[in-house]
Each structure stands twice: as structure tokens, then as C-alpha cells.
Amino acid sequence: MLIRIKKPSHIAESRVTPRGLYLRRREFIAGAGAALAAGLLPLDEAEAAVTPLESVKTDYGQGLTPTDKKYATAYNNFYEFALDKDGPAEAARDFKPLPWTVTVSGACHKPGTYAYEDLVKPHKLEERIYRFRCVEAWSMVVPWIGIPLGDMLNRFEPTGDAKYVAFRTLFDPEQMPMQKTNALQWPYREGLRMDEAMHPLTLMVVGMYGETLPNQNGAPLRLIVPWKYGFKSIKSIVSIEFTDKMPATTWAMTNAREYGFYANVNPEVTHPRWSQAKERVIGGGLFSSKVETPMLNGYADEVAHLYQGMDPKGLF
Ligand SMILES: Nc1nc2c(c(=O)[nH]1)N[C@H]1C(S)=C(S)[C@@H](COP(=O)(O)O)O[C@H]1N2
Numbered sequence: 001m002l003i004r005i006k007k008p009s010h011i012a013e014s015r016v017t018p019r020g021l022y023l024r025r026r027e028f029i030a031g032a033g034a035a036l037a038a039g040l041l042p043l044d045e046a047e048a049a050v051t052p053l054e055s056v057k058t059d060y061g062q063g064l065t066p067t068d069k070k071y072a073t074a075y076n077n078f079y080e081f082a083l084d085k086d087g088p089a090e091a092a093r094d095f096k097p098l099p100w101t102v103t104v105s106g107a108c109h110k111p112g113t114y115a116y117e118d119l120v121k122p123h124k125l126e127e128r129i130y131r132f133r134c135v136e137a138w139s140m141v142v143p144w145i146g147i148p149l150g151d152m153l154n155r156f157e158p159t160g161d162a163k164y165v166a167f168r169t170l171f172d173p174e175q176m177p178m179q180k181t182n183a184l185q186w187p188y189r190e191g192l193r194m195d196e197a198m199h200p201l202t203l204m205v206v207g208m209y210g211e212t213l214p215n216q217n218g219a220p221l222r223l224i225v226p227w228k229y230g231f232k233s234i235k236s237i238v239s240i241e242f243t244d245k246m247p248a249t250t251w252a253m254t255n256a257r258e259y260g261f262y263a264n265v266n267p268e269v270t271h272p273r274w275s276q277a278k279e280r281v282i283g284g285g286l287f288s289s290k291v292e293t294p295m296l297n298g299y300a301d302e303v304a305h306l307y308q309g310m311d312p313k314g315l316f
């Protein structure tokens with residue numbers, strides 16, 4: 001995310017990163033960072049431990065060509081670990097995604113603290129290929145493995161007061177070094193209107209490319225909402241709360257003029273500092289030109305009805 005915050009100067013990088021990692025990271029950047037940024041290089045070195053994951057293939061995104069895995073797992077936004085794109089893969093290498101629990105609270109009949117296994121096991125995992133569009137005007141195509149979020153939420157039996165659902169990321173500064181800084185207000189928060197959360201396209205994701213989620217991609221549980229800018233797709237979720245009020249969300253808290261609650265992909269609504277009309281396709285090669293961004297990231301037929309009667313200009 002491009003925002004006008006400086007890394008707090010009183011915290012040197014060498015203090016928030018264990019020394020071994022810091023040194024390796026220096027070499028990594030010198031050797032591969034520039035090439036990666038240009039969209040050229042594999043970074044197997046940076047890959048975190050993942051295991052194969054069975055899933056049912058679906059028709060979603062069958063016409064799309066997935067981005068090479070090496071880009072999807074090495075070009076990340078995950079501010080808890082690093083503020084740049086090639087940082088999270090390395091900085092999240094030792095993160096422990098299991099054991100994991102999620103606390104469910106608010107307007108529902110089955111609140112409680114659920115173990116990861118209890119959340120995931122009752123469901124059939126699906127593989128779905130989706131377009132992914134970051135608000136910074138780059139995009140990928142990723143074969144996610146997950147569960148329709150609505151199927152999971154229904155098990156908690158939300159009540160009529162559940163108008164929105166709010167999510168939070170783990171807060172653990174020992175594991176997530178940037179949480180020792182005020183780069184963002186921690187923990188990272190996101191939210192959806194209930195009908196957006198229940199929409200069949202919305203996924204609770206546990207894997208990608210046939211494997212469990214790499215740490216840098218939000219292990220063990222993250223959201224994917226394909227018609228919204230990437231920042232809605234909150235990673236490493238530990239809390240789900242049903243509420244009757246629109247929840248505060250991290251990027252809107254950080255800069256409400258630039259990032260809203262809806263964050264619907266819309267090529268016609270210009271970000272205050274750049275156009276959203278086109279996107280750079282990650283892995284498309286050094287000289288690849290930008291391509292046009294479709295309305296609602298290509299999912300307008302499925303989701304435009306959710307916003308009928310609302311001014312699209314207010315849905316950024
Ligand atoms: N907890 C948390 N979730 C997050 C972010 C983050 O910094 N922290 N970054 C968001 C942004 S801006 C994007 S573009 C996507 C990136 O997901 P990816 O690394 O799997 O491509 O994660 C989103 N989820």
C-alpha cells in the first residue's frame with residue numbers, strides 16, 4: 001500500500017528483525033529484489049513451509065491463466081511483517097500458523113473460540129481461480145483453496161442483528177515484528193456487509209496452488225473477496241464478530257479520504273493519487289504494458305445487484 005508514513009525512525013530495521021534474518025534479507029534484496037520487482041525471478045529461497053491440500057476443482061476462473069506461483073508467494077502486502085513487497089516472504093518464514101483459534105462473537109447463537117481444525121474440517125474445500133486486484137493498480141490470478149465464507153458463517157447462526165461482520169488479524173508482536181511499530185493501528189481490521197459476506201464468491205481461504213497457505217499469504221486463514229481491492233482480503237484471521245454497525249477498518253482508519261469501507265474495484269473511480277483504470281499484471285514480464293481493469297474486477301454480473309441504488313463513487 002502506498003501511504004505517506006515513514007518507518008518510525010527510532011526503530012531500526014536491524015532491531016525489529018532477528019539478526020540472521022536481517023543479514024540474509026540484505027543479500028536477498030541485493031541479489032534478487034530488483035529483478036523480482038521487475039517481474040523476472042523465482043524466489044524459492046523465500047518460500048515458507050507448505051503442505052499439499054486436497055480440494056474439489058470448480059469452474060471458477062477456468063478461462064484465466066494463473067500467475068506463476070513464485071510471484072504470488074514473493075510479491076506480498078503483509079504489513080505485520082514488512083512494509084515492502086519482497087519483505088513478508090522472508091520475515092514470515094518462522095511464523096507459526098498452527099495451532100490456531102478463531103474467536104467468534106457478537107450477534108450470533110453460537111459464539112465461542114473455535115480451533116482451526118473445527119472450523120475447516122466440516123467443509124469441502126474448493127479450488128477457485130480468481131482475479132486479484134490490489135488498490136495499487138497491480139493484479140494477479142490465483143488458484144485459491146477455500147470455503148465459501150457464508151457456509152462457515154452460517155454454522156455460527158447469525159441473528160437478525162448481524163448487519164456486518166468484522167474480522168481481525170492476530171496481534172503478536174513477537175512473531176509479527178512490524179507490530180512493534182506504529183506503521184498501522186494494530187491489529188489489522190476488515191469488515192463486510194452481511195450480504196457481501198454471504199455472497200457465494202466470498203471465500204475463507206486456507207490454501208493456494210494446491211498447498212496450504214504460505215505464511216506470507218495469510219496462513220492459516222484469510223479472506224478473499226474478488227470484486228474488492230486486495231486490502232479487504234484480511235490475512236491470518238483470529239476474530240470474527242457479527243455486528244449491527246459498520247465496523248472500523250484499518251485502511252479507512254489510516255486514510256479515510258483514500259480508502260473506504262466498500263473498496264469495490266471500479267476503473268472509473270480514481271484514487272486521489274492515481275488512476276484505477278488500468279493495472280500492471282504481475283509476472284507479465286518487464287516490458288508488459290498495463291491492461292484495463294474491468295468493473296468490479298470482472299465480477300459485475302455476479303455482484304453489481306448488491307449495490308443497486310448506491311452511488312458507485314461512494315463505494316471506493
Ligand atoms: N493482516 C493483513 N492483511 C492484509 C494486508 C496486511 O498488510 N495485513 N495487506 C492487504 C493487501 S493491501 C493486499 S494487496 C493483500 C495481499 O495479499 P497477497 O500477499 O496474498 O497477494 O493482502 C491484504 N491483507
Ligand SMILES: [Mo]
Pocket residue numbers: 001077134135136229230231
Ligand atoms: Mo493491496
